[in-house]
Structure formats: C-alpha cells, structure tokens
Amino acid sequence: MYSENNTSAPLAPEPQAHDMQRLRDLLLGKDYESLLELRRQINTPELHSEQIARVVSEALQLRASQDETLSEVLSPTIENALSRSIESDPQRLANALYPVMGPAIRQSIQEALAQTFDTFNQLLEQSLSPKFLGWRFDAWRTGRSYSEVVLLNTLEYQVEQVFLIHSDTGLLLRHAEAPQAISKDPDMVSGMLTAIQDFIADSFSIQGDASLKRLRLGELSVLIERGPRAVLAAVVRGNPPGDLVELLTETQESIHQQMAHTLVNYEGDSEPFVRIHHLLEDCLVSQRQQRVKTKPWFAGLLLLTLLSLVAYWGYQHHRAGQDELALGQSEQQAAAQSLQDELEQKKKLQQLAAQAEREQEQVFRERIKQINAEPGVVVVNTDKTETGYRIEGLLDPLARHPDTFVERMPLLTRVGVRDVDATFDYSFQPYVSAEPAMVMKRAHLVLQPAKNTVLNLRDSVFVVSGVAEQGWRNKLENYWRNMPGVTTLDVSRLKVAEPTPVREHTAAINRLVDTINRAKYLFGAGRTDVDETSPRLNQQLRHIKELLRLAQVNEQAVRIILTGNTDQSGSARINEQVSADRAVNVRDFLIGRGVPAAIISLGKKRGSEVNERSVTYWVRVY
C-alpha cells in the first residue's frame, strides 16, 4: 500500500482518480458494481420495463385490494381504449362480447315473458272475483285505465314522484316521476309544497329545526326530507316502509355532496341538476304485494249456489212428478174436476169484471163529485159511452172548465185490462152561478176594487170595507143590486176617499217619462228594421203603456215624439232617409202593440247629428 502510494505520488491527477476507484472498491466492494448495474437498468427504458413487467400484475392486484383509486385511475383509460377499439373495428368487440350478451339477452327476454304470463295468469284468476269487478268499476269511475288500477291495487307502495326543491325560493330543481304517475305541473306543486311547509311552520310556531316530515291523504303520502339547501319530497302511493325514508336521506346527502357549490350559488338555473336526475330516479321504488294464497271462497260460494239451484229444481220436479202420478191414478175424476175448475174460473172472471166495473163506477162518481164541488159548474146528467162518459150540465162562463182540473181515469176496456184513459165528453149550457165564490169572482171582475178596498160576501150581505173613491162607490151602488143572491149592501166600514191625489201619480208619471226619455233603441250598422223580440224595446213598450194608464187616471194627455239617428258613415242624404225609416219602424211597432197612433209623432229628420244608430224618445204629458 505504502509503495503504491509512493509510486503514484508524482503522477498527479491520474493516480488520484485511480485512488478513488480503489477506495470505492475497498469500501463498497461488489455492492458498488450492483449499484451501478441498478442505475443502468433504471436509466435504460428497455431494461426498466423488463423489470416492471415482472411485478406489474402483482402491484395492481395489491393496490386494488387496498383501495378504489385504481379503478378510478384506470377507468378513463379503459373507456378510451374501448371506444378507440370500437371505432377502429366494432366487430372485434362484438365477437368478444357475443358469448356474454347472447345468454344475457335470452335471459332478459325469458324473464319478461315469464312476467307477462304471470300477470296474465293473475288477471285471469282475478277476472271472476268481486275484487276484479270492483277494480273495473274503479277504473270506470276514476277514468284511469284498468291496468293502472290493477297496478295500483297490487302495489304495496310506489314512489310516484320525487321533487328536489330549492329551500329558499321554493323553485323546482329537478323532478322525476314513475311512468304511470299522474302529476300536475311540478313547478307549481313545488311552490305550493313550500308554501304548505311555511304555513305549518308559521301557524304552529314550531321551534328549532323541526319541520314537516310527512303529509298524508288517503293512500297518498308525501315524505319530505329537508337538507340545508334543498328539500327532497317523495309522493308515495301506499304504505311507505321505513327504509324508504333512509333512502331519501341518503339521496339527500349525495345531492348535497355532489351539488354543494351549485346549491349555494343557485340563481334560478336548474340545468346543472340534470346530473343528479338518476339519483331521483333511484328513489322511484315500488314493492308489489306478496300474493297470499287465499282460500277459494268465491268458487265455493258459486258451487253452493249451483248445488242449491239443483236441489230446488229436483224438489220441484219431484213434486210435479207426484202430481202427475195422482192425475194418472184418477183421470176421470180429474176431467170432472177440470170442468168444474173451468166453470169456477169463468165465474171468478165474471166476478172480477163486475168488481172492476164497480170500481170504475166509483172512480167516475168521485170525478163527478169533484166537478160539482167546483164553483160555477153543475152536472145534470151523465151517460156511459164506448170510450168513456158523456157529461151534461151548466157552466158559468167565469168558472174553470172541468177539462182543466178533472183528473184522468183509466177506462175499463176488457176484463182486468185498463190501458187507455176514459174520455169525458162535456156538453155545458152557460148560466150565471149564484155560488158565493162565483159571485165574488164576478164582482171583482166588474168592480175592479182598488188594493185597499175589500169585498166580502156573508150569506146574502155584500160587505165592502176599506177605502174607495167616490166614483167607484157610485159604480158599486149600481152594481150590487144585480148580484145574484145578494139582498143587502153593507158599506158601514167603507171610507170614501178624496179623488185619488194627483200628486202620487204625478211622481210615477215623471219617473216613467224620465225612464222612457233615457231609453233608446239601437240599430245595427245600416239596419233600419226593428227586432220585435228585443227585451229593451218590449220593456219600453210596457213603460209607455203604464204611462198611458196613469195619465188616463190623472186625466192627462201624452205625446211621444220619435227621432231617428244615424252614425256619420254614409252620405247626408242617405243618413237622413235611414234616420227617418228607423223612427217610422219603431212607431209602427208601438202602434202594432196597441199604443194609440194619435199620440205618436215623428221628430225632424236629424240624420247623423248625434252620431248614433238609434231612435230616441221624447215624451210630454199635458
């Protein structure tokens, strides 16, 4: 070592490097070699790949057993690889999948078929049960399809709709519904659902975080799961199980986790929530009822009914057989008996006919009684005719004709058969009845007492009380002596009033004049004809007639001036003619309905001065 040091000392840099090499050899020995080899392997890609290739499967396996990251990392690559592969050569993947897809599709079809058969079978079985009929009825009543009703009834529960609602605004973020569910506008439902929750919270001053969890109406429930930013509401038909609430809670958590940022910054755009639609759809779960094998009580009932029918028929048959036997034994006796029966039958029929006739006679007598009870009608004679009766008598012209009040009665045409009404053929002579009711009716008709004048008949005394005018009083004096059966007039309680105060009528007249003047009859464009059925026109006519009546009482004269108008379209000359025609037509209508022609005159031809297609009235009372 020493000598080497000596000899190498003068060769300055070279021996130094050599020394370092030696030193390394001394210190690290063979390890250094392998270290260099290792570095070479890492730096040379071919060698490094070779190394990793040895362990890569084990490494992946190990990592996969530790956590999920591997699949997360690999899935984009695998997806890319798959789509690349399909793009370049779809057949290859199809071939690879064929052994898997074939059985899967077959199984799926088989299951679908089996399910259909099962449903069909079930329906067939049910088709004779009362439940089936009930469901049919339900379907008809509610307007749903039958299959829908069956589905609803065989379901234990079904989540029909799921709403995701923004807490603050009540706006709908996302909505999912089952295929058969009937849903109204989910946006509005969402708003109202929020309003209802607010309403409950406000109305019952609920403390703290407590909130509405469940609404229930009949077979429908609404389960509400509140999150910090959004509300998840599920509409469930049937009995929702406890784990449904759990499912909602989990869904709510996932939504808040995945959409946290969107929820916090929500400004009315619900588009991003499409991403979590599948979470809502996952909540649309349902559970069919476990079919319990029930005892075939319906079939049993049917069998029992059949058996009893057979038994009854057998009994009847047996009895009939016995009767036949008896008949055979004494045929002669039976023949005699039958003759006797026939005679008896005839007799019975005759009795029945007589009875019916008596009955009809009695009904007729009732009718005659009814006619005679009516004031002003007297039946003198009656005859039976082929189709009914002929009735002769006297009829006061003021009395009601029996045709208007006598009830119909059935006619007896054949024995026991009454199928048409009997005709009543009346023949009346007019007469003046002295029956009080008729006397009073006539007195009212002739005297026309005022409202505050009361007429009465007590035996043969005609009592008049109340208030009447002198003129009417004179009329009464002339009249009462001609009243049939009246011998005395009692006016001890009748006050003679001053002639009707004119002022009272004047007020009414002024009102009518005002009303008539304000009313106008309007025409369609270019029309001059009058619609005789117009309610306003007919009301106007009534007003005019009432005015005439009152004016007559007041001994005043009435004058009506009709003026026609047109609008400003058309020439002045034509408008003048049209306005005149309109006035003439309204006048003719009024005259035709009994307004005296003498009191109506036509105003000057005004044409389009007031620009209105109308006829106006101007009434004066002198």
Place this chain on the structure above:
Amino acid sequence: MIQKKICMLGSFSVGKTSLVKQYVESVFSDKYHTTLGVKVDKKQLTVQGQAMTLMLWDIAGDDDFFKVRPTHLRGMAGTIIVIDGTRRYTFDVAMSLYKMVKALPDGHNIPVVFALNKADMKSQWVLSEEMLLVLKETGSAVIESSAKDDLGVDELFSTLAGKLVLTGNISKGAIG
C-alpha cells in the same frame, strides 16, 4: 331556462289575483288564498332572448285577517306591489310593503314594480301627484294596469322580468 320567484303584494282586493289570472292559466283553485294565504302560479316567457319561468306567488292581501308572512317572501327575485288607484289606503299599504321588502337581507337588490291597478276606473282615482312622485322616487317602475280591460298586464310582468335579466339577481339572504 331560468326560474325566478316573484311575489305579488298589495292590500286586500287591489286586484292581485285578477292580474295573475289575466296573465296565466291557473292549476290551483283560488280557495288556497283563504286557507294557505298564498297561491302559486307559473308563467313562461322570453325576455331579451332569455327563456324564463316566473313562479308567481300571489300572496293574500295584507289586511286585518292576513298579515304577509315573511317566509313567503323568502328567496324572491322580484316583486310587484299592487295599488288600487281608487283607494288611498292601498297606497299606504303599498309603501309599507315596499319598506318591508327593502328591509329584507339583500332587499336593496330586489327589483320592485308598482302596479297602479283599476286603470279602467281612472275617473275615480284618488292618487295625488305627490303620491305618484313618491312612487317614482323609489326608482321603481310604475305601471298603470287593468285586469278588466287587459291593460298593462303583460307590461307589468315583462318589465319585472327584464329587470331580473339585467341584474341576474336573486335574493340570497334568507330569513329565518
């Protein structure tokens, strides 16, 4: 599609419901007003090329029987305050409602449109120039409307919708 919550506010019988009815086809019956104090309707429209759904919260009239529930105002993006031009009292109610809205957290960002309703009975209006000035000074739009004659109804809602598009605003301040 942007959704916005709009509240219809105003004194009793100023015509809020009639305005909404004139504007939308309702799904729910009016009886919700008296039971819940609110009824929600929907209208879709396009403002400045932006499709928008307005959820109209028609809130029962502010009077002795119904006080406006603050919870109903929560999260609203804009409001229409309705005044009956023929009743002075409704103006006072409108102003107090306006203050209530502005006092909400973030309330200064909530656009308000005043509807001077019953424009068909304008001859019977009792609103003075000063009162109109007070309304205009709030910086809100003031629009005359009549549900009966279908006057200004579309304008009311489209004006408010226009403001919503402009500000892209929503009240984020929650009450309670």
